[in-house]
Amino acid sequence: MELLKERIRAEGSVLPGNILKVGSFLNQQMDIALYNEMGKEFARRFSGTKISRIVTIEASGIGLACITAQYFNVPVVFAKKHRSANVSGDLLSATITSYTHQTEYTVILPKAYVRPGDSVLVIDDFLANGCALEGLVSMIVSGGATVAGAGIAIEKGFQGGGDRLRARGVRVESLAIVEALEGPEGIVFRK
Amino acid sequence: MELLKERIRAEGSVLPGNILKVGSFLNQQMDIALYNEMGKEFARRFSGTKISRIVTIEASGIGLACITAQYFNVPVVFAKKHRSANVSGDLLSATITSYTHQTEYTVILPKAYVRPGDSVLVIDDFLANGCALEGLVSMIVSGGATVAGAGIAIEKGFQGGGDRLRARGVRVESLAIVEALEGPEGIVFRK
Numbered sequence: 001m002e003l004l005k006e007r008i009r010a011e012g013s014v015l016p017g018n019i020l021k022v023g024s025f026l027n028q029q030m031d032i033a034l035y036n037e038m039g040k041e042f043a044r045r046f047s048g049t050k051i052s053r054i055v056t057i058e059a060s061g062i063g064l065a066c067i068t069a070q071y072f073n074v075p076v077v078f079a080k081k082h083r084s085a086n087v088s089g090d091l092l093s094a095t096i097t098s099y100t101h102q103t104e105y106t107v108i109l110p111k112a113y114v115r116p117g118d119s120v121l122v123i124d125d126f127l128a129n130g131c132a133l134e135g136l137v138s139m140i141v142s143g144g145a146t147v148a149g150a151g152i153a154i155e156k157g158f159q160g161g162g163d164r165l166r167a168r169g170v171r172v173e174s175l176a177i178v179e180a181l182e183g184p185e186g187i188v189f190r191k
Numbered sequence: 192m193e194l195l196k197e198r199i200r201a202e203g204s205v206l207p208g209n210i211l212k213v214g215s216f217l218n219q220q221m222d223i224a225l226y227n228e229m230g231k232e233f234a235r236r237f238s239g240t241k242i243s244r245i246v247t248i249e250a251s252g253i254g255l256a257c258i259t260a261q262y263f264n265v266p267v268v269f270a271k272k273h274r275s276a277n278v279s280g281d282l283l284s285a286t287i288t289s290y291t292h293q294t295e296y297t298v299i300l301p302k303a304y305v306r307p308g309d310s311v312l313v314i315d316d317f318l319a320n321g322c323a324l325e326g327l328v329s330m331i332v333s334g335g336a337t338v339a340g341a342g343i344a345i346e347k348g349f350q351g352g353g354d355r356l357r358a359r360g361v362r363v364e365s366l367a368i369v370e371a372l373e374g375p376e377g378i379v380f381r382k
Contacts, residue, residue, distance in 0.1 A: 035257065113219065
């Protein structure tokens with residue numbers, strides 16, 4: 001998606017450790033007009049696919065998931081990163097390793113909000129090593145639902161998570177795939 | 192807002208410790224059509240007020256803030272609950288005590304995303320003892336911006352946070368104010 005790539009080129013900065021900082025428009029300050037264009041693009045790519053629910057993970061995926069949901073007319077559910085006092089009932093869970101934070105954490109999703117027969121679109125802002133997406137996929141499948149696909153804003157292609165999931169049969173649609181960040185050419189996108 | 196109160200009556204449940212669980216439509220599964228109605232209502236209440244930016248706090252305020260932002264044509268910024276590796280630059284911060292989780296935590300907001308001269312609308316799903324909102328207000332003011340007001344989905348009026356902030360001159364617009372949860376009449380709303 002050229003509009004997103006242009007913003008990454010214009011405002012993205014690369015921090016040590018192959019971290020791409022896009023906080024000015026994507027994952028801390030959120031440009032809602034851009035979000036709407038991304039939501040429309042996900043709707044275009046998944047047109048003709050049955051989607052009954054969108055699932056994301058806190059925190060930075062939530063905004064994009066909510067804006068995108070308007071183009072599918074479905075509810076959004078987000079997986080929480082730790083058990084909190086106001087979650088009750090039967091839970092799905094997965095353990096995820098964060099590349100950015102170099103930590104492991106547990107995510108949970110109430111079974112009541114991902115039902116057998118659901119056809120789920122996963123939305124997230126970033127896909128790197130794929131651990132978060134793998135965890136979401138395993139929770140959705142163990143809840144008896146189907147993963148229709150994943151819509152990602154920025155995939156770090158060189159970390160391989162997206163391609164591993166594609167090889168397993170998960171449809172991953174990323175709006176911008178970055179192949180290199182720190183080389184002599186700067187930020188390079190997959191053709 | 193009658194539509195929200197109806198949903199709270201129909202789907203809300205009260206957990207021990209005066210916790211109101213509304214995860215089925217507000218803060219874990221998110222009903223985007225309802226969110227749009229809430230966003231329109233905030234726009235109606237704050238019509239004629241200059242708003243240049245919406246600020247919220249991760250995680251459950253983000254969705255409502257993003258949907259609401261469409262009615263104000265402004266960007267959304269969310270305060271993060273801990274410093275993460277992909278935040279850099281000068282930061283505003285505040286310490287917040289969580290009623291639900293009985294813990295203290297630090298929230299941060301990059302100065303670059305709340306600028307002197309900004310007129311900020313704070314959006315959040317819940318207002319209870321007001322610590323989160325007080326922390327956001329103090330960060331916004333110390334960043335040189337003005338707080339135009341706060342738009343809250345559910346205020347727990349009996350915990351007093353909203354009224355304390357109103358007494359300090361902050362305009363707090365809550366779409367449903369709960370005065371009692373555990374009494375003989377069940378959930379009671381402020382008239």
